[in-house]
Amino acid sequence: MILPSYYEFCCRVKTISGQKALEKIPGALARMNSFRPMIITDKGVSGAGLIKLVSGAVGKKVKIGAIYDDVPADSDYKVVNAIAKIYRSKGCDSIIVVGGGSPIDTAKGVNILVSLGGNNLLDYCGSGSVKQKLKPLIAVPTTSGTGSEMTLVAVIADKDRNIKMAFPSYFLLPDIAVLDPRMTKTLPPFLTAPTGMDAFTHACEAYIGLAKNPLSDTSALQAIQLVSQNLLKVVKNPNDLNGRLALANASALAGLSFSNSMVGLVHNLGHATGGVCHVPHGACMSIFLPYGLEYNFHKVGDLIGDLLYPIAGAEVFAETPKKARPEKAVACIRQLNQDLHDATGGRHFRNLKEITDRSGKQLVPKETLPLIAKTAIGDGSKVYNTEEITYDDALMVLEHAYEGIPLNRKLIKKGGKGQKF
Amino acid sequence: MNINKYPEIKPGVKYIKKIYIAVMLFIVGRAMQAASRIDKTIKKEFEDLPDGFTFSLGILPNGPYMIVGKNEKGKVKYMGWNPAGKKLDLKMGIKNMEVAFLVFSFQESTTVAFAHDRFIVDGDLTNALAIVRVLDLVEVYLLPKIITKLAVKRYPKWSELSPVRKHINRILIYVRTFTV
Ligand SMILES: [Fe+2]
Numbered sequence: 296m297i298l299p300s301y302y303e304f305c306c307r308v309k310t311i312s313g314q315k316a317l318e319k320i321p322g323a324l325a326r327m328n329s330f331r332p333m334i335i336t337d338k339g340v341s342g343a344g345l346i347k348l349v350s351g352a353v354g355k356k357v358k359i360g361a362i363y364d365d366v367p368a369d370s371d372y373k374v375v376n377a378i379a380k381i382y383r384s385k386g387c388d389s390i391i392v393v394g395g396g397s398p399i400d401t402a403k404g405v406n407i408l409v410s411l412g413g414n415n416l417l418d419y420c421g422s423g424s425v426k427q428k429l430k431p432l433i434a435v436p437t438t439s440g441t442g443s444e445m446t447l448v449a450v451i452a453d454k455d456r457n458i459k460m461a462f463p464s465y466f467l468l469p470d471i472a473v474l475d476p477r478m479t480k481t482l483p484p485f486l487t488a489p490t491g492m493d494a495f496t497h498a499c500e501a502y503i504g505l506a507k508n509p510l511s512d513t514s515a516l517q518a519i520q521l522v523s524q525n526l527l528k529v530v531k532n533p534n535d536l537n538g539r540l541a542l543a544n545a546s547a548l549a550g551l552s553f554s555n556s557m558v559g560l561v562h563n564l565g566h567a568t569g570g571v572c573h574v575p576h577g578a579c580m581s582i583f584l585p586y587g588l589e590y591n592f593h594k595v596g597d598l599i600g601d602l603l604y605p606i607a608g609a610e611v612f613a614e615t616p617k618k619a620r621p622e623k624a625v626a627c628i629r630q631l632n633q634d635l636h637d638a639t640g641g642r643h644f645r646n647l648k649e650i651t652d653r654s655g656k657q658l659v660p661k662e663t664l665p666l667i668a669k670t671a672i673g674d675g676s677k678v679y680n681t682e683e684i685t686y687d688d689a690l691m692v693l694e695h696a697y698e699g700i701p702l703n704r705k706l707i708k709k710g711g712k713g714q715k716f
Numbered sequence: 717m718n719i720n721k722y723p724e725i726k727p728g729v730k731y732i733k734k735i736y737i738a739v740m741l742f743i744v745g746r747a748m749q750a751a752s753r754i755d756k757t758i759k760k761e762f763e764d765l766p767d768g769f770t771f772s773l774g775i776l777p778n779g780p781y782m783i784v785g786k787n788e789k790g791k792v793k794y795m796g797w798n799p800a801g802k803k804l805d806l807k808m809g810i811k812n813m814e815v816a817f818l819v820f821s822f823q824e825s826t827t828v829a830f831a832h833d834r835f836i837v838d839g840d841l842t843n844a845l846a847i848v849r850v851l852d853l854v855e856v857y858l859l860p861k862i863i864t865k866l867a868v869k870r871y872p873k874w875s876e877l878s879p880v881r882k883h884i885n886r887i888l889i890y891v892r893t894f895t896v
Contacts, residue, residue, distance in 0.1 A: 683870035
């Protein structure tokens with residue numbers, strides 16, 4: 296266990312987890328003095344009948360002020376502005392957000408506007424602009440991955456400028472996270488797989504990142520174990536409610552962890568690829584995770600070796616010599632990607648080359664790699680990666696990930712061995 | 717006369733630290749201006765920033781600060797130590813004097829300082845990262861390798877820049893920092 300000379304950790308999200316967690320929402324709202332929530336969600340969630348479930352559990356005791364169910368796949372600031380207008384005109388006093396990363400980020404953005412005033416979210420750009428308590432926000436995640444229900448950041452796109460803006464503030468932490476397996480049960484296997492890998496990535500990056508600390512480590516290792524033991528199982532058997540609840544918990548734990556210790560290369564490249572080519576976040580995570588670990592072997596090899604225990608279990612860990620553990624951990628992750636690829640009939644991607652949209656069009660053509668690399672060096676998560684990431688480095692890793700071949704570690708420009716925390 | 721009535725006035729350690737940091741900020745600010753005219757990479761970083769972009773780097777809550785900005789013609793200028801009355805696009809602050817001293821005396825690398833949440837960034841993060849890259853490079857020019865290695869994640873291999881260029885640049889930046 297590494298004890299850094301200094302760290303900060305904060306989590307104040309009340310978590311309600313269980314088979315009937317939704318029914319606890321009205322009481323929780325009343326305790327925050329809120330009686331007219333607005334529900335924010337997306338078409339996929341409402342189409343799957345989940346809003347009916349939520350309003351069924353909430354609506355008997357509380358009057359729902361408005362339902363907005365048209366959040367796009369990439370949370371956009373214009374949508375945020377529009378929803379804030381509706382919230383005001385309907386006289387709502389709190390937000391229940393039901394969905395994955397994009398609706399939760401959108402809802403956080405809406406909360407900034409409706410609590411602090413103004414009509415344009417862009418006025419609140421930058422990390423110092425949200426400095427006070429916002430309206431009550433309850434997050435009900437419907438994917439087990441982003442961990443946004445536990446994080447203090449809202450990531451919101453500006454599609455005109457083709458960038459993603461981050462709004463970090465402790466006041467953006469939801470007040471309550473509700474983990475109910477009924478909410479993730481309908482998520483199809485080809486989406487369960489990459490979102491689970493997103494949670495997995497949060498935990499891994501939190502464990503090897505520069506701002507790691509004993510509190511974030513504990514939740515990271517638990518999250519990794521829960522994903523390793525349940526993801527493939529649930530992908531093969533989507534109705535496994537206990538497995539679903541385990542993944543929802545993994546996602547929350549991983550969110551808690553990375554929210555306090557930040558992420559590194561994997562998210563750095565993932566944000567950039569998502570921004571430039573509109574690839575779903577989870578797909579990028581599954582592909583980049585092995586590289587994010589390999590890239591940092593010379594700095595934090597021992598820590599990566601630690602990951603083998605929650606990934607593969609006590610026996611494999613014990614029979615692998617210490618020196619071989621980092622590579623074994625990476626090999627296990629590549630194998631998991633392969634297994635998920637097989638279990639989803641090829642819809643879980645293993646490299647950038649094979650990412651396609653529904654019409655079968657390739658989403659990341661090779662010519663876009665330089666643009667992705669350029670975008671990556673302007674993304675904040677590179678700060679917390681232990682090794683420096685320049686344009687050339689990013690491009691080098693992208694080229695490997697495009698083909699899906701293991702990283703040629705001779706090409707990494709090493710800035711010294713080991714890392715002080 | 718009771719000499720004990722007139723205790724020796726010692727400048728507090730804190731005061732000395734503050735002066736040290738103020739001097740460092742002054743040098744770094746001037747060096748940024750100088751380097752932006754000499755080093756191609758730094759020049760490019762500034763070109764990519766919006767016109768009229770101005771930022772401050774300083775110690776919270778009361779300074780010292782340094783302010784650097786691009787004027788209308790795109791030239792990078794060190795604009796002094798006083799943020800009052802200036803329109804700042806980006807404010808980078810170190811949380812307190814003690815921490816700032818750790819950073820400026822190279823006991824804690826900028827990287828680790830970031831990880832320890834020592835910085836408060838107010839403004840666009842992408843621009844902040846560009847400034848951090850410039851600061852890293854300026855340190856590489858200003859300070860001997862043995863010190864800079866403690867401050868940056870990875871010391872650039874000079875093979876990426878011809879050795880002649882490196883030393884000429886270094887001398888030019890030094891000269892301009894302390895004269896022009
Ligand atoms: Fe993520």
